[in-house]
Amino acid sequence: MADLRADARRNRDRLVEAAAALFAERGPDAPLDEVARRAGVGVGTLYRRFPDRDALVRAVAVTSLRRVVGNARAAAGAADGWSGLTGFVRASVGDLRLAAGLSMTFARTWAGLRLDAEHEELRDELVALLQQLVDRAHGEGAMRPEVSAGDLAVLLALVLRPLPGAPPALVGGAAERHIAIVLEGMRAHPGEPLPGDPLLLDDLR
């Protein structure tokens, strides 16, 4: 996977990126022909590199996760929990957008598919780091104690998922803004208590 010819590698990357966008928008069942078209690449190239849909889905998830986990590691070293958390989220907006397809991979997990070793490892590390950041922010009194790491995860997935058929530039560019609003809503301050129960990360498996 590392020793590809330059053009091959380029096309592979394009495919993963296009697939991430399309999966995020339309779910993991989006037609592969369209992935190829969006990537500006022939279908033959797609099927040569990814023998079946699952291989592509896995590649998308792992690629995104790798970067997101990188961001989370960096955030763990931040001065305080809250700024670590917001820093992580902001840094990851782009990757999470790709990684919204990640939530689909969770869906696949629910659907009973096996994850390969690296995938599972990354997922677990991300979950641990996220929980740690949230705990820290809670401890500092910077974050509403009723808001859980699971709430955060779900809200990120929801808000970063593009609306189908939307005006891409317009709504897409607004993601950072909307995420900022959501983060504000998670901040500690004297509001009414939230309805319902916190989502635990474990509930999301």
Added chain:
Amino acid sequence: MADLRADARRNRDRLVEAAAALFAERGPDAPLDEVARRAGVGVGTLYRRFPDRDALVRAVAVTSLRRVVGNARAAAGAADGWSGLTGFVRASVGDLRLAAGLSMTFARTWAGLRLDAEHEELRDELVALLQQLVDRAHGEGAMRPEVSAGDLAVLLALVLRPLPGAPPALVGGAAERHIAIVLEGMRAHPGEPLPGDPLLLDDLR
């Protein structure tokens, strides 16, 4: 449309409801056979009542809009703008979930399809009422002035849209909670300024 036999009316309603859920989840191109199946009704029944996909999409949008506009009218008479706004949102969560299909109808508008008279009328009234509620909340200093009615509309559509293949009970039931977090984030209080520009409702047409 009013003088249907009892069973016919019941089935029609079931169809609209099932279609709303499916359109919200998978976009307005979701297979009609599955709409029928989810509604517990034969395909024949579906095609008899809605000659083509567009008729069904229109019915979903108008039905949802009617109820949402009703809520908005009620909210316009609230004691203050902010409670009117939150009241409206909370009351509409169920309908907006259905009406997430509404955002698809916006998408169809973008795609260049004509809306019938009632649909357009409802849309315009909702936009006006929403803008009015937000203006009032702004005037009272209860809502962050940088958050626009368009921001609100888009965030609602995003957060209420179900994740595909998700654990339906779990994530579905959390909608109210997540909406509450978003509303908190829109409240006036001394936070950092939001990045980006406010979304105007007119930008969304």
Added chain:
DNA sequence: CTCAATCGGAGGATTTTCCTCCACTTACTG
């Protein structure tokens, strides 16, 4: 009880999606 309205869903037509195959192109290597 009658019957016109309605229902369900089998199944053929149509469209979408998959995915192989190969003649042509391109990056690397000596």
Added chain:
DNA sequence: CAGTAAGTGGAGGAAAATCCTCCGATTGAG
């Protein structure tokens, strides 16, 4: 700057999903 192994695109047939008609069975209304 060839030679060549690796890579490429996309036509097109197979397979699957989706559409949507049709009709014998069922059911609500008077």
